Amino acid sequence: MSRLEIDWTRCDGHGLCAELLPGQITRDEWGFPVLAPTVDDTYAARRAAALCPALALRLEVLGEDHLGARASLQYTSTR
Amino acid sequence: MTATTLAAVPAGTWTIGAPRLLAGLDRYATIDYGAHLALHGPLPHADRARLTALLEDVALTGRGGAGFPLAAKLRTMPHGQGTVIVNGSESEPASFKDRTLLRRAPHLVLDGAIAVAAALGARQVTVAVHDRPAALAVRRAVSERGDCAHVRVAQTHAGFVGGEARALWRGLAGGPALPLGRRVHLTQHGTLLSNAETLAHVAVALRLGPHRFRDSGTHAEPGTTLLTVGGAVARPGVVEIPLGTPLGIVLSAAGAAVPQAVVVGGYHGSWQARPDIQLCHANGLGAGVISVLDGSTCALGELARVASWLAAQSTRQCGPCRFGLPALARDVAGIVAGGDVATAIHHAQVVQGRGACHHPDGAVRFVMSGLHLLREETVRHRTAGGCGRPIRGQLVVPT
Numbered sequence: 001m002s003r004l005e006i007d008w009t010r011c012d013g014h015g016l017c018a019e020l021l022p023g024q025i026t027r028d029e030w031g032f033p034v035l036a037p038t039v040d041d042t043y044a045a046r047r048a049a050a051l052c053p054a055l056a057l058r059l060e061v062l063g064e065d066h067l068g069a070r071a072s073l074q075y076t077s078t079r
Numbered sequence: 080m081t082a083t084t085l086a087a088v089p090a091g092t093w094t095i096g097a098p099r100l101l102a103g104l105d106r107y108a109t110i111d112y113g114a115h116l117a118l119h120g121p122l123p124h125a126d127r128a129r130l131t132a133l134l135e136d137v138a139l140t141g142r143g144g145a146g147f148p149l150a151a152k153l154r155t156m157p158h159g160q161g162t163v164i165v166n167g168s169e170s171e172p173a174s175f176k177d178r179t180l181l182r183r184a185p186h187l188v189l190d191g192a193i194a195v196a197a198a199l200g201a202r203q204v205t206v207a208v209h210d211r212p213a214a215l216a217v218r219r220a221v222s223e224r225g226d227c228a229h230v231r232v233a234q235t236h237a238g239f240v241g242g243e244a245r246a247l248w249r250g251l252a253g254g255p256a257l258p259l260g261r262r263v264h265l266t267q268h269g270t271l272l273s274n275a276e277t278l279a280h281v282a283v284a285l286r287l288g289p290h291r292f293r294d295s296g297t298h299a300e301p302g303t304t305l306l307t308v309g310g311a312v313a314r315p316g317v318v319e320i321p322l323g324t325p326l327g328i329v330l331s332a333a334g335a336a337v338p339q340a341v342v343v344g345g346y347h348g349s350w351q352a353r354p355d356i357q358l359c360h361a362n363g364l365g366a367g368v369i370s371v372l373d374g375s376t377c378a379l380g381e382l383a384r385v386a387s388w389l390a391a392q393s394t395r396q397c398g399p400c401r402f403g404l405p406a407l408a409r410d411v412a413g414i415v416a417g418g419d420v421a422t423a424i425h426h427a428q429v430v431q432g433r434g435a436c437h438h439p440d441g442a443v444r445f446v447m448s449g450l451h452l453l454r455e456e457t458v459r460h461r462t463a464g465g466c467g468r469p470i471r472g473q474l475v476v477p478t
Contacts, residue, residue: 009258009259025460028429
């Protein structure tokens, strides 16, 4: 199980993630992403995270460390 | 972010039950080091293990609003290094309790900070304050005692969200005083940050020990806590109560004649009508602000003013907060003018949980609990076009 995480301080509402993951991500009235609780296509989600122009999207593996302390367990976009 | 000034400053202090933090303030305007030692006695030493066990025993939680257990912070700090930051920025508009402590009883706060720093082996203590008289009082207190060579006082200038722990930490390090986008634990960076009142309770706990500390308060939340009581009351001020005291007791002691509504926990808190709720952190006491509205004011209008102020406090980092809170504030203004509540509910749901800090969540809690409690008022405004009452400003909004 995994889930998408947004760094809201980075997200500018480009909307590419909603284009790449139409079933998982919709957009609110200002264009910012609204996420489904969990991710079903991990490969597509990881690709969307990597392609986010603001580097604001991250795929986090659930059931390991919710606090994000062990970064090695997360699939992060390269920063 | 501009500096905020308070419209009204509660001057008095009073207590329900025996005072701990406010002890002596009925006799002294400010408690100097001599008076402090006479009142409380010398500060007992505690090593890291003993202090952590004590804080766990007395279940001391943060009094800045979040109510996080202090013992848990101590346990995750590195050994023999680091910094202790006293958060005295008190950015909650109607709150005055941290400033009262720092201005009038600064040695209790210093005691707590010094004891925590000594137990951790931390080399520096920073007291972050927004209020100039408080900064002066703490500097004077530091100069009175010989154990404060590692203590510095920093005057901060950030607004409501700038007082958030991570924002304050970044600001003190020379960065922007803005919340971080990623989840960062300050203790992993060797920083123990705690609210001023919380550290004063450490000083009290060290002297009383766990058993006497537990003489006051409830089993789950022992001890006392500070409130700032304001609005439509005969005796506004900073009040020390045993945790778990029913709201109604505080309201009658404060001389709140016939409350229309009460806001508990400040502007990230909630609107309450039940006088039997116990004031404790499990019930959303937050930073301890109790604001009373009587029947002479338009409560919906008061709600709209605060909603608009909350929207203006967004640091505009996160889209949903930056656009969503102003939309929510416009919705509430529309309800005052006789509009429907549906769009407000929609915008509240859109904003909730979508930000780097808890400002959007706190603002939504405040607005939605208000609309729920004032639902008959919303009907009255919709059917009669208003309630005919002026907005008296019983909920203080900084100018």
